[in-house]
Amino acid sequence: MVSYYAHHLGKSARKRIIQELIAEYGNRRLAEMLSVSPAAISKYASGVMHPSDSTMEKALKLANGPLREKIAKLIIRDLSRALTEAIQEYGEYIGWEDELDDLFLRLYLLRKTSPTQRKELAVSHFSPS
DSSP states (O other), X not given: OOOXXXXXXXXXXXHHHHHHHHHHHOHHHHHHXXXXXXXXXXXXXXXXXXXXXXXXXXXXXXXXXXXXXXXXXXXXXHHHHHHHHHHHHHGGGSXXXXXXXXXXXXXXXXXXXXXXXXXXXXXXXXXXX
């Protein structure tokens, strides 16, 4: 099953993540690790093609240490940018006392918890409906 957030990553974030992984592993090795051709990796890196959700899921699992932190920041920036744009576009139709207040509270709670507690909160409160 593809993670919900991987599905929602934009094209530019997917491209940047692949570029970071190429810098770490090289084109050929990354292609082998993702079970795609080196040509596909080159096309992902140049933006000619975009990796599928399942390819992104595999790619995200490859990052460790400082690279994982860098990619995590790319993911959060991309998703928060999309959420900000959606709120700007549709905020007048969303009850602030309902969905958005709930979202802000959940984000605040995640910020104030340990990594283990965050995973538990995310599973119990952020699962897609």
